[in-house]
Amino acid sequence: MIGSRIELITSERGKELALVNLYKHRFVGYRKKDGALKWRCSTNKNCTAIIFSTPEKILVCDVSGSHNHDADPQSKLDRQVLRENCKRKAEESISCRPVKIIRTELLKTQLAIKCSDITSVRKAMYDKRRKIMSSLPKSLNEALEQLRNLQLDDSFMYKNQQFIHAPPNEQFVCITTANNISFLIKNCTELFGDGTFEYCPKYFMQLYTIHGLKREYTGAILTRCENARVSPEYHASF
Numbered sequence: 443m444i445g446s447r448i449e450l451i452t453s454e455r456g457k458e459l460a461l462v463n464l465y466k467h468r469f470v471g472y473r474k475k476d477g478a479l480k481w482r483c484s485t486n487k488n489c490t491a492i493i494f495s496t497p498e499k500i501l502v503c504d505v506s507g508s509h510n511h512d513a514d515p516q517s518k519l520d521r522q523v524l525r526e527n528c529k530r531k532a533e534e535s536i537s538c539r540p541v542k543i544i545r546t547e548l549l550k551t552q553l554a555i556k557c558s559d560i561t562s563v564r565k566a567m568y569d570k571r572r573k574i575m576s577s578l579p580k581s582l583n584e585a586l587e588q589l590r591n592l593q594l595d596d597s598f599m600y601k602n603q604q605f606i607h608a609p610p611n612e613q614f615v616c617i618t619t620a621n622n623i624s625f626l627i628k629n630c631t632e633l634f635g636d637g638t639f640e641y642c643p644k645y646f647m648q649l650y651t652i653h654g655l656k657r658e659y660t661g662a663i664l665t666r667c668e669n670a671r672v673s674p675e676y677h678a679s680f
């Protein structure tokens with residue numbers, strides 16, 4: 443085992459694991475006499491197998507004890523590698539569809555993955571995202587409060603620009619960017635605004651959209667969700 447190559451993979455908790463000959467080891471500290479990295483078997487709590495590596499984490503330079511159990515099947519390790527890679531991507535690219543992330547990861551590797559494995563990978567990705575996303579609001583005030591908290595969040599920017607605008611003490615939210623507003627004021631020759639009560643996000647009553655016309659082309663420039671049919675601040679955002 444000395445001289446074996448180490449492959450670094452990620453554990454379910456996001457920690458680094460050293461994979462050697464299909465056995466997983468977790469980092470536990472440094473050896474006193476030479477500062478070598480000490481890795482203990484992570485599969486079985488009662489297993490005393492330890493490997494040591496140089497700081498580069500490439501080769502095993504010493505071992506102590508031996509495994510008292512079978513190695514993990516390659517298919518199980520492949521599934522873990524795919525799952526952890528996909529979970530990391532799901533967190534980094536919050537709006538990317540899980541199926542697209544899985545497909546990209548599968549194309550990059552030669553992993554032996556079964557169809558049933560994909561289901562568990564998808565579930566792990568959704569679970570990961572659920573931890574960083576807000577829970578679904580249960581009232582208008584909760585929805586507004588969440589939007590106010592999210593409006594300056596890096597994950598909710600469009601081309602690095604804020605697009606959620608939820609003013610304090612107001613019961614509406616505007617979805618647009620500063621660039622869109624500037625385009626609307628400077629370039630559009632005609633503006634068309636209309637609201638719908640039928641298709642509106644939950645807890646809001648009206649969805650009001652402004653389209654701008656420029657050289658025969660129109661496009662939605664500002665969308666606004668309003669919680670009342672008539673209110674004093676109805677035109678406050680325009």
Ligand SMILES: [Zn+2]
Nearest residue numbers: 483489491509
């Ligand atoms: Zn072991």
